[in-house]
Amino acid sequence: xxxxxxxxxxxxxxxxxxxxxxxxxxxxxxxxxxxxxxxxxxxxxxxxxxxxxxxxxxxxxxxxxxxxxxxxxxxxxxxxxxxxxxxxxxxxxxxxxxxxxxxxxxxxxxxxxxxxxxxxxxxxxxxxxxxxxxxxxxxxxxxxxxxxxxxxxxxxxxxxxxxxxxxxxxxxxxxxxxxxxxxxxxxxxxxxxxxxxxxxxxxxxxxxxxxxxxxxxxxxxxxxxxxxxxxxxxxxxxxxxxxxxxxxxxxxxxxxxxxxxxxxxxxxxxxxxxxxxxxxxxxxxxxxxxxxxxxxxxxxxxxxxxxxxxxxxxxxxxxxxxxxxxxxxxxxxxxxxxxxxxxxxxxxxxxxxxxxxxxxxxxxxxxxxxxxxxxxxxxxxxxxxxxxxxxxxxxxxxxxxxxxxxxxxxxxxxxxxxxxxxxxxxxxxxxxxxxxxxxxxxxxxxxxxxxxxxxxxxxxxxxxxxxxxxxxxxxxxxxxxxxxxxxxxxxxxxxxxxxxxxxxxxxxxxxxxxxxxxxxxxxxxxxxxxxxxxxxxxxxxxxxxxxxxxxxxxxxxxxxxxxxxxxxxxxxxxxxxxxxxxxxxxxxxxxxxxxxxxxxxxxxxxxxxxxxxxxxxxxxxxxxxxxxxxxxxxxxxxxxxxxxxxxxxxxxxxxxxxxxxxxxxxxxxxxxxxxxxxxxxxxxxxxxxxxxxxxxxxxxxxxxxxxxxxxxxxxxxxxxxxxxxxxxxxxxxxxxxxxxxxxxxxxxxxxxxxxxxxxxxxxxxxxxxxxxxxxxxxxxxxxxxxxxxxxxxxxxxxxxxxxxxxxxxxxxxxxxxxxxxxxxxxxxxxxxxxxxxxxxxxxxxxxxxxxxxxxxxxxxxxxxxxxxxxxxxxxxxxxx
Amino acid sequence: xxxxxxxxxxxxxxxxxxxxxxxxxxxxxxxxxxxxxxxxxxxxxxxxxxxxxxxxxxxxxxxxxxxxxxxxxxxxxxxxxxxxxxxxxxxxxxxxxxxxxxxxxxxxxxx
Numbered sequence: 009x010x011x012x013x014x015x016x017x018x019x020x021x022x023x024x025x026x027x028x029x030x031x032x033x034x035x036x037x038x039x040x041x042x043x044x045x046x047x048x049x050x051x052x053x054x055x056x057x058x059x060x061x062x063x064x065x066x067x068x069x070x071x072x073x074x075x076x077x078x079x080x081x082x083x084x085x086x087x088x089x090x091x092x093x094x095x096x097x098x099x100x101x102x103x104x105x106x107x108x109x110x111x112x113x114x115x116x117x118x119x120x121x122x123x124x125x126x127x128x129x130x131x132x133x134x135x136x137x138x139x140x141x142x143x144x145x146x147x148x149x150x151x152x153x154x155x156x157x158x159x160x161x162x163x164x165x166x167x168x169x170x171x172x173x174x175x176x177x178x179x180x181x182x183x184x185x186x187x188x189x190x191x192x193x194x195x196x197x198x199x200x201x202x203x204x205x206x207x208x209x210x211x212x213x214x215x216x217x218x219x220x221x222x223x224x225x226x227x228x229x230x231x232x233x234x235x236x237x238x239x240x241x242x243x244x245x246x247x248x249x250x251x252x253x254x255x256x257x258x259x260x261x262x263x264x265x266x267x268x269x270x271x272x273x274x275x276x277x278x279x280x281x282x283x284x285x286x287x288x289x290x291x292x293x294x295x296x297x298x299x300x301x302x303x304x305x306x307x308x309x310x311x312x313x314x315x316x317x318x319x320x321x322x323x324x325x326x327x328x329x330x331x332x333x334x335x336x337x338x339x340x341x342x343x344x345x346x347x348x349x350x351x352x353x354x355x356x357x358x359x360x361x362x363x364x365x366x367x368x369x370x371x372x373x374x375x376x377x378x379x380x381x382x383x384x385x386x387x388x389x390x391x392x393x394x395x396x397x398x399x400x401x402x403x404x405x406x407x408x409x410x411x412x413x414x415x416x417x418x419x420x421x422x423x424x425x426x427x428x429x430x431x432x433x434x435x436x437x438x439x440x441x442x443x444x445x446x447x448x449x450x451x452x453x454x455x456x457x458x459x460x461x462x463x464x465x466x467x468x469x470x471x472x473x474x475x476x477x478x479x480x481x482x483x484x485x486x487x488x489x490x491x492x493x494x495x496x497x498x499x500x501x502x503x504x505x506x507x508x509x510x511x512x513x514x515x516x517x518x519x520x521x522x523x524x525x526x527x528x529x530x531x532x533x534x535x536x537x538x539x540x541x542x543x544x545x546x547x548x549x550x551x552x553x554x555x556x557x558x559x560x561x562x563x564x565x566x567x568x569x570x571x572x573x574x575x576x577x578x579x580x581x582x583x584x585x586x587x588x589x590x591x592x593x594x595x596x597x598x599x600x601x602x603x604x605x606x607x608x609x610x611x612x613x614x615x616x617x618x619x620x621x622x623x624x625x626x627x628x629x630x631x632x633x634x635x636x637x638x639x640x641x642x643x644x645x646x647x648x649x650x651x652x653x654x655x656x657x658x659x660x661x662x663x664x665x666x667x668x669x670x671x672x673x674x675x676x677x678x679x680x681x682x683x684x685x686x687x688x689x690x691x692x693x694x695x696x697x698x699x700x701x702x703x704x705x706x707x708x709x710x711x712x713x714x715x716x717x718x719x720x721x722x723x724x725x726x727x728x729x730x731x732x733x734x735x736x737x738x739x740x741x742x743x744x745x746x747x748x749x750x751x752x753x754x755x756x757x758x759x760x761x762x763x764x765x766x767x768x769x770x771x772x773x774x775x776x777x778x779x780x781x782x783x784x785x786x787x788x789x790x791x792x793x794x795x796x797x798x799x800x801x802x803x804x805x806x807x808x809x810x811x812x813x814x815x816x817x818x819x820x821x822x823x824x825x826x827x828x829x830x831x832x833x834x835x836x837x838x839x840x841x842x843x844x845x846x847x848x849x850x851x852x853x854x855x856x857x858x859x860x861x862x863x864x865x866x867x868x869x870x871x872x873x874x875x876x877x878x879x880x881x882x883x884x885x886x887x888x
Numbered sequence: 889x890x891x892x893x894x895x896x897x898x899x900x901x902x903x904x905x906x907x908x909x910x911x912x913x914x915x916x917x918x919x920x921x922x923x924x925x926x927x928x929x930x931x932x933x934x935x936x937x938x939x940x941x942x943x944x945x946x947x948x949x950x951x952x953x954x955x956x957x958x959x960x961x962x963x964x965x966x967x968x969x970x971x972x973x974x975x976x977x978x979x980x981x982x983x984x985x986x987x988x989x990x991x992x993x994x995x996x997x998x999x
Contacts, residue, residue, distance in 0.1 A: 024955070028916060028965045029939060035917040036935075059934030067940035071947050 025068055029061055062390065070396075080403070087404035094376065098408065101372045104779045105412030105460065108365020109452045110419020111772050115358040116452075117420075117445040118427050119351050126339045126440040128264040130204025134169075134299045135338035138312050142328035149334070152292035154326070155282045157319050158196075164315050167308040167335075168297040172199035174268045175276070175284065175293045178543035179250045180740050187733055188236065189543065189740035192226075192250070193270035196281055200227075202298050203267060210244040210259030217258075217275040224255040225275065230263040232271040250274075251545060252738070266438035268294055296338055308335035339437070353839065357769055360507050361776065362452060366459040367500045368780045369412075373463040374497070375787030398465060405464030409457040416456060420449055430764065432757035494788070498820055501777075501784050505824020506831055508770070508777040509861055513832040514839055515770035516853030517846055518763040524845030525759055531686030531695075532582060533618030534751060538721035538728065539581050540713045540744035548738065552635075555707035562735045563610060569727060571719040576616040577703055578609035581712045581747075583687035583755070585698060589664030593649065594676065604645055604697040605688055606662055608706055614640070614683055616716045622646075624656045624681030627702050631680075635704040639677035643685045645697035655679050660699065665706060677701050691755050692844045713741070721746040762842065774864060781868040785817050789872040797881045806877035813876055817869030818862075825858055901941050903984065906969060906977040909951060915964040916942060942967060950976050 033054050040050035058064075070079065091098040129135060138161075139149035153161070158173055172195065179192035197218035206212055208230060217225050226248075228237070237243050247254045255274065267273070276284075284291050299308055313333040320327035340348070384397060421444060428442030549555050559577055566575035580586040589606045592598075611627040613619075622643060631638050639660060646655050658679050665675035677699070685695045703711070717724050725744045732739055745753075789796075796809050836848035846853075908914065908922045919942070920935050945951040950973030958964050969977070 024965070027963075029936070031915070031962065031964050032917045032920070032935070032939075057935050059936040061936065064934075064936035064939050067937075068943040071940050071943040 083400045083403040087407050100779050101369050102411040104365050104368045105456045106415035106419050108362045109416030109456045110423055112358045112362040113420035113449045113452045114423025116448040117424050119355050120445050121442045126437040136297055136335045137338050139334045140331050143330040153295050167303045167311050169300050170198055170202045171297045172202040173293040187740035189742045190271040193268045193273050194276035195273050205265050207259035208262040213275045218277050220277045220279050225258045226255045226272050227259040228272050233260045264439045269438045305335050364504050364776050369459050370463040372783040377466050379790050405460045409460045413453050432761050497784050501780050501820050502824040504777045504780045506828035508773040509828025510831045510835050511770040511773040512857040515766045516857055518766045520846040521843035522759050522763045528691050534747045537747040538715045539747050540741040542711050542713050552707045565731045571717045573717045574616050575715040576610045576613040577711045577713055578613050579607050585688035589662050592661045594659035604699045607700045608703045609700050610703055616714050619686050620684045622682045632702040632704050637677045638680045640681040640700045642698040644695045646682050672706050778864050778868045781865050785869045786872040789876045796876050796879050801881040809877045810873050813873035814869055821865040903980040909967050910969050913966040913968045915966050
């Protein structure tokens with residue numbers, strides 16, 4: 009219980025310690041006096057031999073454990089007080105550290121989840137796709153195969169353990185008020201086993217399910233089960249009529265299972281797969297394989313090249329003249345190449361941000377340390393041991409590190425949340441879940457916190473190592489002020505400015521590109537339009553008569569809906585129109601190939617989309633009803649092929665229509681009108697020549713529907729769906745959505761995301777560079793206090809000092825800007841492929857960015873410069 | 889500054905203190921005097937450094953401390969060896985003898 013007593017009697021313990029040491033001194037003095045020394049000499053000798061009383065007192069206190077806690081609390085309070093006194097320093101270092109940790113963790117997490125571990129599938133490192141790339145054309149490679157090709161690959165390869173194939177199909181589930189259209193996937197035997205994910209409820213597909221003649225079953229995606237079946241587990245075992253076949257639902261897959269992005273998966277035997285055709289063509293199947301263990305991508309690619317050469321000999325029409333075959337990681341293949349490149353670019357930027365953030369913190373700590381040499385020298389002269397000084401700095405660093413780490417984790421968490429919710433669809437695999445990666449977080453924390461501890465301890469190490477006398481005399485010009493240190497700090501700033509400029513410039517390009525993209529004139533009225541696809545079940549809609557018998561009443565019903573509704577059908581809707589065809593014009597001969605996009609539509613199509621007529625007229629109702637071969641062309645078509653003549657009445661032969669399945673005999677069409685251009689080849693490409701003719705001439709079972717209404721189109725979905733159901737209960741709309749939503753989500757989401765991402769990083773970079781410039785300038789001006797004092801004592805004006813500091817800052821900024829410009833052009837050349845409507849050397853972005861950086865950088869110099877002008881010469885000189 | 893500065897190893901100082909205190913209750917000044925006497929001023933350490941060592945040994949309960957009047961009537965803190973301290977001293981002396989035997993053996997035979 010001694011310690012309890014001691015804690016309770018701390019003043020007594022202090023008193024006793026004091027009297028114990030003084031007893032020693034007094035005994036010594038009286039002994040010396042007895043030996044005949046003068047009183048002054050006796051006192052001097054005794055004191056000298058004893059050493060620092062206060063120092064040994066402190067050591068005695070430290071020898072007692074209950075004092076350790078006390079000391080820690082005291083250090084803690086002391087550190088807190090110190091940091092609060094220097095609030096700007098504390099806030100800026102914590103903020104810089106947190107930004108660096110947060111941004112790098114969030115970005116690394118996204119890249120890791122999106123590119124390296126996108127799937128919940130078993131052993132995904134060995135999951136691969138096979139891509140056939142046309143070497144003569146810069147097009148997306150082919151990664152899908154026909155069943156005969158797959159049969160050949162299955163028989164002859166030795167590198168794959170197993171192969172899974174899927175095939176998209178519209179699945180209509182009949183309902184009592186409206187039918188539901190779902191995204192179905194046929195999957196070949198063993199597919200779900202290859203992916204190795206067990207069902208969440210019920211069972212996954214088993215071998216027996218794929219056998220010909222097995223009872224028809226299917227499994228459901230979690231999201232679909234949640235959204236369309238209210239997470240009702242009673243649906244397991246129920247039978248649903250899908251595309252006219254009664255199928256039993258046997259299981260719901262776990263949340264992240266989303267192979268092919270489908271709603272449901274239907275087993276399909278190879279025999280049945282062979283007979284699935286689109287018209288007379290073999291359908292293409294998705295292809296995923298699991299490589300045998302120990303097989304390399306190169307080996308697999310080499311073998312697949314051999315097999316592909318043989319296939320090319322068998323099916324010469326399906327293979328380009330020159331091609332190569334690449335076996336690639338499944339995960340990589342799902343993320344589009346362009347987006348992957350942006351992610352890598354951001355990854356590099358963000359690693360640099362982490363380094364810069366840490367560099368800033370190191371600079372700040374060093375700057376603070378120099379101004380504290382005197383404090384430490386005094387304290388160590390007064391008896392503070394080296395350990396004690398180090399411990400106190402450790403506590404201070406601990407506080408900073410805790411603050412930075414806490415805020416950093418918060419930033420990282422928020423960053424991941426924001427990134428995962430703002431990530432556009434179709435850029436990462438549907439299975440991908442973006443979440444915080446703990447390893448990355450720990451890594452960033454270790455680097456950030458390590459920086460604080462390493463640089464936080466510098467003053468203690470230096471102060472206790474160097475000679476006390478020197479430190480006292482030289483306070484403020486400690487060891488870290490040597491030339492090489494200064495150069496290091498300056499080059500960090502130059503690099504920061506350069507990197508920040510690069511990021512800002514890239515952001516500028518993205519912004520300009522996005523603005524250009526969102527201002528592209530579409531050529532049609534996008535507002536108040538609902539668009540949808542209507543897949544007609546092919547078994548019931550075989551003939552033209554059947555298809556026309558569906559559309560004619562449907563369009564009539566839709567036109568009579570409330571809200572001034574008008575509806576039209578077409579083979580597809582802008583800005584992606586389909587199917588180029590060669591054509592000839594009657595009475596003309598030409599050498600070059602003439603191409604136009606062929607569109608098939610109902611007569612109201614142009615009026616519904618507000619596409620203006622420049623010449624002639626649209627199809628007449630009779631022409632549509634009688635399936636007359638009349639056509640409307642767009643302005644590009646007219647100006648390219650009928651420059652100086654009247655196109656109306658000209659006759660055009662569309663070769664495509666004679667080679668399709670169910671060809672149109674004698675495909676000559678008479679032009680009756682010319683419409684203004686509307687985007688038909690995506691937002692970013694120039695318009696192609698386009699030609700429309702009545703849908704009754706060539707009806708197909710998969711058509712698009714466009715409906716204009718004065719109401720909010722999204723609110724009309726139900727009413728329109730009901731009309732579709734009333735026309736035929738076995739038909740349902742696919743992807744009904746407003747055209748404005750298509751523009752915002754499908755067309756602009758990805759560029760917007762890229763823009764947003766790069767802007768955020770540029771902003772973080774700018775903040776960090778501001779902190780960096782500020783910390784270095786503040787540091788160097790505080791070290792020059794003495795010099796400024798002398799200058800001002802000798803007659804320098806405040807303005808002279810101000811311009812001296814600003815000149816130094818400007819020099820650093822300009823050096824950084826110079827390097828940054830060179831780096832910007834290099835980076836811009838690689839990102840410009842993702843941009844549109846802006847050059848890699850965009851002058852406006854460039855000027856704006858340089859001005860912004862100079863402004864921000866000089867503002868960061870301004871604070872320390874102002875402080876330098878307020879130096880009182882007398883104080884500054886005494887300060888030494 | 890003398891060419892050989894005889895810094896005392898912390899453990900050695902502790903052992904010497906224990907040895908000196910073993911002879912009976914002593915206050916800090918007396919311990920310092922005894923150490924200097926015995927070692928003939930061989931160890932040059934600030935006398936104050938004795939006190940952190942004393943407090944450390946007290947904290948480990950190798951020494952017991954008591955405030956008593958000295959012969960001159962002043963109050964001083966007297967240290968005595970505890971049973972635990974005695975055992976520790978024996979162990980350290982044994983260890984020291986072994987070490988010094990080994991060292992001198994090497995010095996004698998390694999020629």
